[in-house]
Amino acid sequence: MKLNAIIVEDEETSREILKNYLKKYCPNVNVLGEASNVDEALILIRNNDLDLVFLDVEMPYGNAFDLLDKVGDINFETIFVTAYNHYAIDALNAHASYYLMKPISIDELIKAVDYVTEIKTKEDALQDQVLIPKTNNVNGKITIPQQDGFEVINTSDILYCKADDNYTEIYLNTNKKKLVSKTLKYFEDALNDTNFARVHKSYLVNVNEIVKYVKGKGGSVVLSNGKEIMVSASKKSELLSYFKS
Secondary structure: OOEEEEEEOOOHHHHHHHHHHHHHHOOOEEEEEEEOOHHHHHHHHHHOOOOEEEEOOEEOOEEHHHHHHHHOOOOOEEEEEEOOHHHHHHHHHOOOOEEEEOOOOHHHHHHHHHHHHHHHHHHHHHEOOOOOEOOOOOOOEEEEEEOOEEEEEEHHHEEEEEEEOOEEEEEEOOOOEEEEOOOHHHHHHHOOOOOEEEEEOOEEEEHHHEEEEEOOOOOEEEEOOOOEEEOOHHHHHHHHOOEOO
């Protein structure tokens, strides 16, 4: 698939090298523009529908992280390109897709672009359409501990589970909610062999109940009852793996 991209780099020579590498080795990348500082980059980002931003860390009048803060809701992937390896942790925390060191390795550049292409291909396949889980029917039951014993419920009746400190709220498709004195991790482990995905530190969702995926930094999922739940950027790839592209 084609990736619409921009290059944000203050050194003209570095921009030209990257642009030429992309043209020769990554022909699916369509470079829409170039920016040499944060302000120019903001204009390009706001005026284009981007899939990918190649981003140098150090620039005049601000750095890469200042730019990402100003963008706010990020719906593109980011590949950091820098001569400094001490920004790797910050890049990871900013949910960068890849971290390229200068001078750029062609093999690493190809790997980075291939990784982003895979992510965007899966996203586009899910965008604004009903999702098709790998397994259409989730069979089985789970026990809910109670003071006088336990209750048995069908896992297919669960829409999602929400963390509440050391408790978990279980929301059912019957519009009922159950509060259980177990952590969300307990239910994540208990439902490990079924179609339940941890999409956020506070949410575990029944993949069969997802009817829509909305793109974003991590994006969000909409369930069959209309509930929209944010997806952590770190959980996006895991969620997308549940679906056919």
